[in-house]
Amino acid sequence: xxxxxxxxTSYYAATRNDDTPYAALQGEVDTDVCVIGxxxxxxxxxxxxxxxxxxxxxxxxxxxxxxxxxxxxxxVIGGMSGEKRLSKQWQGKRDxxxxxxxxxGHQLIKERIEKYDIACDFKHGYMDVALKPRQVxxxxxxxxxxxxxxxxxxxxxxxRGEVRDALGTDRYLGGLVNNRNGHLHPLNLxxxxxxxxxxxxxxxHEHTKVLHIEHGRRPRVICxxxxxxxxxxxxxxxxxxxxERKKLGGRVFPAGSYILATEPLSEAEAAExxxxxxxxxxxxxxxxxxxxxxxxxxxxxxxCDYSGREPADIAGAMLPRMHSIWPQLRNKRIDYxxxxxMGIVVNRVPLLGRVTDNVFYxxxxxxxxxNMTHACGExxxxxxxxxxxxxxxxxxxxxxxxxxxxxxxxxxVAAGMLYYRLRDLL
Numbered sequence: 001x002x003x004x005x006x007x008x009t010s011y012y013a014a015t016r017n018d019d020t021p022y023a024a025l026q027g028e029v030d031t032d033v034c035v036i037g038x039x040x041x042x043x044x045x046x047x048x049x050x051x052x053x054x055x056x057x058x059x060x061x062x063x064x065x066x067x068x069x070x071x072x073x074x075x076v077i078g079g080m081s082g083e084k085r086l087s088k089q090w091q092g093k094r095d096x097x098x099x100x101x102x103x104x105g106h107q108l109i110k111e112r113i114e115k116y117d118i119a120c121d122f123k124h125g126y127m128d129v130a131l132k133p134r135q136v137x138x139x140x141x142x143x144x145x146x147x148x149x150x151x152x153x154x155x156x157x158x159x160r161g162e163v164r165d166a167l168g169t170d171r172y173l174g175g176l177v178n179n180r181n182g183h184l185h186p187l188n189l190x191x192x193x194x195x196x197x198x199x200x201x202x203x204x205h206e207h208t209k210v211l212h213i214e215h216g217r218r219p220r221v222i223c224x225x226x227x228x229x230x231x232x233x234x235x236x237x238x239x240x241x242x243x244e245r246k247k248l249g250g251r252v253f254p255a256g257s258y259i260l261a262t263e264p265l266s267e268a269e270a271a272e273x274x275x276x277x278x279x280x281x282x283x284x285x286x287x288x289x290x291x292x293x294x295x296x297x298x299x300x301x302x303x304c305d306y307s308g309r310e311p312a313d314i315a316g317a318m319l320p321r322m323h324s325i326w327p328q329l330r331n332k333r334i335d336y337x338x339x340x341x342m343g344i345v346v347n348r349v350p351l352l353g354r355v356t357d358n359v360f361y362x363x364x365x366x367x368x369x370x371n372m373t374h375a376c377g378e379x380x381x382x383x384x385x386x387x388x389x390x391x392x393x394x395x396x397x398x399x400x401x402x403x404x405x406x407x408x409x410x411x412x413v414a415a416g417m418l419y420y421r422l423r424d425l426l
Contacts, residue, residue: 004062004207010071010338011261011293012187017119018195022064025205025226031057033384034221034228036210036243037236038062039069040186040369041362043193044108044377045234049384050200057203057228058194059210059221065190067240068369071340073259073289073301075279076182077126078103081348081366089397099149101390105371106180108378109189118192121294125278126181129163129172135283136174143176154180167280168272169325183279183291186370213243215356232384235361236377238343238369247355250401252364254341256310259301260318261293261336262329270296273326288321298322298329310339342367345399352376353395360384360391 007013033049035042038060046058060066079102080086087095113122130136139157146155158166158175166175198204213233214220221228235243238252265273270292274280279291288302300322311317315337323330345351345364350372352362360383362376379390 004060004209005066007063007066007187008071008338008340009336010187010259011297011299011336012070012185014336015185015295016187016191018188018191020191020195020198022060022194022198022204022206024207025059025223025228027226029057029203029226029228031055031203031228031230033057033232033234034059034219034230035234035236036221037238037241038064038194038204038206039067039236039238040065040190040193040373041238041377041380042234042236043069043190043197044374045236045362045380046202046204047112047193047197047200048378048381050197050202052381052385054381054384055201056197057230058197058205059208059223059228060204060206061209061240063206064194064204065187068238068340068342069190069373070187071259071338072186072257072342072370073279073299074183074186074291074370075126075281075289076106076109076122076184076370077279077281077368078106078178078181078371079368080350080372081345081368086349086397094393097393101375102371103180104378105374106182108374109184109371112193112196113189116192116196118189118196120185120188120192122182122184122189123277124179124182125177125276126179126183127158127163127166127175127177127276127278127280129167129280129282130174131172131282131284133173138283139174139176146178151178151180154178166275166278168275168328171325172282177276177278181279184370185294210243213355213359215359217358219356219359231358233359234380234384235355235359236363236380238363238365240341241363244355244359244361248351248361248363251351251399252343252345255344256339256341257301257367258311258314258318258337258339259299260315260322260334262298262300263333263335265292265296265298265332267296269328273298273329288325290322297335298326298332314339342369347397347399349397349399350376350394351399352379352391354383354391362391
């Protein structure tokens with residue numbers, strides 16, 4: 001058995017509630033659908049297909065939810081990155097479709113938590129917060145749009161004083177609470193969905209590295225110690241995938257994001273820094289995000305990095321940002337600090353499409369992965385069954401690779417992000 005990487009030393013890994021091992025692939029396997037990648041996209045796709053009665057084999061190089069799916073901030077946020085680009089592409093004609101798709105993942109997540117009894121600390125409640133007057137105006141416009149779409153009971157605007165009372169800081173000028181959104185323990189969600197898929201008959205293999213795909217009438221996925229022949233193959237590797245470089249190379253770039261977790265706060269301390277118990281994101285392009293864990297730890301993340309290099313001291317890099325918001329947390333011990341890579345697309349539109357008639361891909365959620373992976377996983381399952389509308393919708397959006405390879409491409413994206421960092425200062 002080839003040895004895959006263990007889970008990162010995160011708060012999530014320390015509090016995971018499922019240690020089910022899945023054996024590495026050995027020998028030749030025949031199946032209906034082979035899914036490559038054991039994060040949210042792959043697991044959600046496999047579960048949807050298993051629910052519909054398909055034979056599914058899922059291959060993961062390391063462990064289920066090893067990458068961004070098991071390391072992220074845990075925010076379940078409606079919408080998708082690149083919505084403005086898509087609206088412009090379709091001249092507003094498919095805005096209703098995009099809005100509904102942008103919340104479809106919420107519905108799937110909540111249904112599965114209940115149906116499969118997945119303990120993942122799910123709670124409703126999310127807030128965008130403004131740092132600048134122009135962002136306050138954006139929140140006001142956003143609030144109007146959501147009300148027009150029938151979400152008036154789910155959303156409310158907060159002025160500066162109300163945000164101060166809710167978050168215990170003077171940093172923010174206003175906020176928009178959205179109670180259709182929420183937050184959860186992402187690793188436990190993904191592990192629970194994998195368990196459900198396996199119980200429905202899906203074959204899951206960890207520690208199984210895919211080397212390449214042999215295309216044909218029935219493609220064959222070649223691994224280190226075996227292979228899988230299937231009617232369809234779905235690539236769901238996101239930031240860590242290296243397959244089909246001719247089609248996907250230079251289109252998805254790994255961007256680092258980092259999180260620290262404090263020691264548990266007292267009830268009074270937790271109420272001071274997050275009285276509403278919501279997940280929070282600021283509105284900068286290079287943003288901070290935070291929430292409380294189920295055991296009242298402050299989970300504080302951000303510092304998006306496109307260099308491909310992890311900070312030597314994650315906590316040291318993150319603490320000044322957290323302390324600038326809450327000086328009252330300076331005396332709190334940091335129990336966990338971790339990071340990982342998310343898949344970024346230059347125009348922020350997820351990449352869905354086909355390599356051939358029977359090899360599909362769904363990658364590149366650009367920070368909106370918890371929700372959109374589930375919606376896109378369903379779209380992949382629909383495509384297997386011949387309903388390709390959602391996949392073709394995304395496939396119609398032009399994506400241009402950055403030339404000269406992955407390394408130079410990442411540096412080009414990093415240089416481009418300097419522009420957005422400067423905009424955040426204005």
